Amino acid sequence: MALYIVPVFIIFIFIFAFAKNTDAYGGFVKGAKDAIKLIFEILPYIVAILVAVKLFEASGLLKAICDLFAPLFTLLGVPNELAHFIFLKPFSGAGSIALFNDIVATYGADSYISRVASIIAGSSDTVFYIATIYFSKTNIKKLGLAIPIALFCTFFSAILASWVCKIF
Numbered sequence: 001m002a003l004y005i006v007p008v009f010i011i012f013i014f015i016f017a018f019a020k021n022t023d024a025y026g027g028f029v030k031g032a033k034d035a036i037k038l039i040f041e042i043l044p045y046i047v048a049i050l051v052a053v054k055l056f057e058a059s060g061l062l063k064a065i066c067d068l069f070a071p072l073f074t075l076l077g078v079p080n081e082l083a084h085f086i087f088l089k090p091f092s093g094a095g096s097i098a099l100f101n102d103i104v105a106t107y108g109a110d111s112y113i114s115r116v117a118s119i120i121a122g123s124s125d126t127v128f129y130i131a132t133i134y135f136s137k138t139n140i141k142k143l144g145l146a147i148p149i150a151l152f153c154t155f156f157s158a159i160l161a162s163w164v165c166k167i168f
Contacts, residue, residue: 038137045136049129053091062087078162079113086120086158090127090151097121112165119161124154 017024056062066083073083085103089096100121107113127150135143 042133042136045132046129049091049132052128053095056091057088057095076159076162077166078158079116081107081113082117082120082158085117086155089120089124090154091129093126093129096126115165116158116161119164120158123157123161127151127154 014024017027062084065087069087070080070083073080073086078086081103085096085099088099100117103117104114127147131143131147131150135146
C-alpha cells in the first residue's frame with residue numbers, strides 16, 4: 001500500500017491541475033528552476049556551518065565542554081556517556097547519527113543509555129544547521145534568543161529523556 005502513496009499523490013496533483021486549468025508541468029519546471037537558484041544562495045551558509053562543526057570537533061573544544069558539564073549531567077541524571085552525543089546533536093546530524101550507532105553498538109539496543117540516546121535523537125535536531133538555513137532566507141538577521149532557546153530545549157529534552165527512561 002505504501003508503494004502507491006507517491007504515485008497516487010502525483011496523479012492527484014495532475015488531475016487537480018487539469019481541473020483548475022493550470023499548467024502543472026510548467027509549474028514543476030519553474031519550481032525546479034527556483035530550487036536550483038535557492039541551493040546556490042544557501043550553499044555558502046551550509047559550507048560555513050559544516051566547517052565550523054568540523055573545527056569544533058577537531059579542536060578538542062567539544063571534549064573539553066563535555067568534561068566541563070559532566071558533573072552537571074550527573075547531578076541532573078543524564079548519563080555521562082551521552083555528553084558527547086548531546087553536545088554534538090545541535091551541530092551535526094550525520095555526526096550525531098554515527099555517534100548514536102556507536103552508542104547502540106557499545107551498550108546494546110535495550111540498554112538504558114541506548115534508550116535515552118534514542119529519545120534524544122528523536123526529540124532534537126541540528127539547531128545550528130536549521131537556524132543557518134532558515135535565517136539565511138529571511139529578513140531576520142539578529143538571531144536574538146532563537147538559538148539559546150533552541151539549545152535550552154535540546155538540553156532539557158535530554159534531561160527529560162533520562163528521567164523518562166529511568167521511570168519506565
